[in-house]
Amino acid sequence: MKLLLHMCCGPCACYPVKKLRADGHEVKGYFFNPNIHPYKEFKHRLDTAVEFAEKVDMPIDVDKNYDLRTFLQRALTAEKREETLTEKPRCRMCYAWRLHQAAVYAKENGFDAFTSTLFVSPYQLHDTMKDVAEKIAKTVGIAFYYEDFRIGWNQGVEICKELELYRQPYCGCIFSEEERYSNRWKKQHKKKMKKLREEIVF
């Protein structure tokens, strides 16, 4: 199958590319991530995605468009919707934007299907992403290739080390950077989730 692999970064591509190629697929990488903050981090991840593609001899196309303002507008609008135990509206928006762009690119460039390296991460909302991707596939009119790559997460980390790729410490957006480093945010979020769980029980 001729597959377009949306790449959130280089490290997350390590296992999926190995697995997809071993299964006989022809894979091309596609970098589209206007969610990443700040710009220097965006550039670093973009460069690492290209470095990875060169090291494993894989074709890649990168979208250098850094649409920070649109991302922030969409993220803040999404944040007004209620977060649940299983879903963050901001992340659903973020997945949808990137996967939609990948699906359109795949359709316009003669691919059989699209998928994403996001499906390797145990830190992403896997079921939300799957749901979003399936809906997008129907709307755009191209197949979504689903595989739960999380089984290869540790293997991917090892490949990443062998290839000496830069590994980022947070998901990507400015909100995720706060969530990673702010103890205050972590405490408040824990409280919020506890309250949500109690509301569901009673």
Ligand code: SF4
């Ligand atoms: S946490 Fe990650 S998936 Fe969620 S909005 Fe931020 S960059 Fe996107």
